[in-house]
Amino acid sequence: MRVRLRALLLMFATALVAGVAAAMLVVLPAAARGTGNHLDARIVATNPGPLPACAEDLSDCTDVNVVREFIYVENGNSLLNQRGPTRADVPNAFVVSSIDQAVFVDGVQDHDFDFTHIPPPYPSDPPRAGRWPVTASCPPEGPPCNVVGSPAVLPREDTAVLWIAWAHGNAEPNGTYVFKFTIHGTLNGTAVTLRASSPPIVMTG
Numbered sequence: 001m002r003v004r005l006r007a008l009l010l011m012f013a014t015a016l017v018a019g020v021a022a023a024m025l026v027v028l029p030a031a032a033r034g035t036g037n038h039l040d041a042r043i044v045a046t047n048p049g050p051l052p053a054c055a056e057d058l059s060d061c062t063d064v065n066v067v068r069e070f071i072y073v074e075n076g077n078s079l080l081n082q083r084g085p086t087r088a089d090v091p092n093a094f095v096v097s098s099i100d101q102a103v104f105v106d107g108v109q110d111h112d113f114d115f116t117h118i119p120p121p122y123p124s125d126p127p128r129a130g131r132w133p134v135t136a137s138c139p140p141e142g143p144p145c146n147v148v149g150s151p152a153v154l155p156r157e158d159t160a161v162l163w164i165a166w167a168h169g170n171a172e173p174n175g176t177y178v179f180k181f182t183i184h185g186t187l188n189g190t191a192v193t194l195r196a197s198s199p200p201i202v203m204t205g
Contacts, residue, residue, distance in 0.1 A: 038076035039094055039153075041183055041196035044160075045069050050202040056169035066167045069198055071099065071181055074158040087135050087152040092188065094153040096132075096161050100182040105203075106175040117162055121148040131163050168203045176200045 047067040054061035077092035084090030096119060103113035118124035119132040133152070138145035153159045161183065179198040186192060 037187055037192055039187065039192060039194055040074045040076070041181070041194040042072050042074075043069050043179065043181065043196050043198040044072060045198050045201060048199070048201065050204045051168040052204050053168050053170040053172070053174070056171040058167055058169070061167045061169075066165055067201055068163055068165045069179055070160040070163040071183065071196065072158060073153045073161050073183065073194065075153045075155050077155040077187070079155045086137055086149045087133075087154060088150045090152070090154055092155040094185050094187050094192065096151045096153070096183060096185040098184045099162055100184070101164070102180045102182075104178045104180065105173050107178075110173070117164075119151050119162075128164075133159055133161060170205070172203065174203050174205050176202050 045067050046069075047063070049067065051065055051067060054065040073094060073096075075092070075094050080091045082091045084093070087093060088095045098119070099117040101113070101115045101117060103110050116124060120129045120134050123129040123132075135149040135152075136145050137147045137149060139147055151161055153161060166179070177198075178200050181196050183194040183196070184191070185194075
């Protein structure tokens with residue numbers, strides 16, 4: 001009887017350990033996917049392709065030859081009842097400092113297309129500075145309100161921090177393109193890096 005009871009206790013302990021291990025296998029992957037900062041980035045492309053080539057000088061390009069890629073950041077952090085005079089000052093806001101662009105053609109990075117997008121007030125691409133969600137506030141002496149703040153994603157927002165337009169010129173290689181973006185910024189003063197990739201987009205001749 002004592003031997004049988006010991007065997008039953010051993011079976012119960014083994015089943016309990018197995019159950020805990022199984023629960024850990026279910027829970028850990030979800031935790032491993034998160035970065036702990038409640039921020040997520042993704043790319044929304046407006047043209048799934050294929051994109052036929054147009055003139056390299058863009059003289060005959062239309063929307064058929066162009067894809068616009070919106071870089072979204074979702075901020076899942078909580079809103080706090082604390083003061084923030086501008087978007088970038090709001091507690092738990094994600095403040096964007098720059099975005100690195102890398103383009104892969106048939107799986108190989110084409111470094112000719114490398115670029116770092118820097119937002120206003122000192123944008124790397126001045127003609128397209130209006131594509132960032134920046135703010136303008138007033139100086140102490142009053143209007144004009146020309147103090148440009150950094151782009152920021154407030155807590156609970158899902159915001160496009162930048163969008164780019166890509167026209168497939170006939171001097172560019174054909175193939176399957178993937179656009180990868182590395183978004184640099186801060187969350188409550190701590191540096192944060194987010195990464196997102198576009199869906200594959202076929203470019204043809």
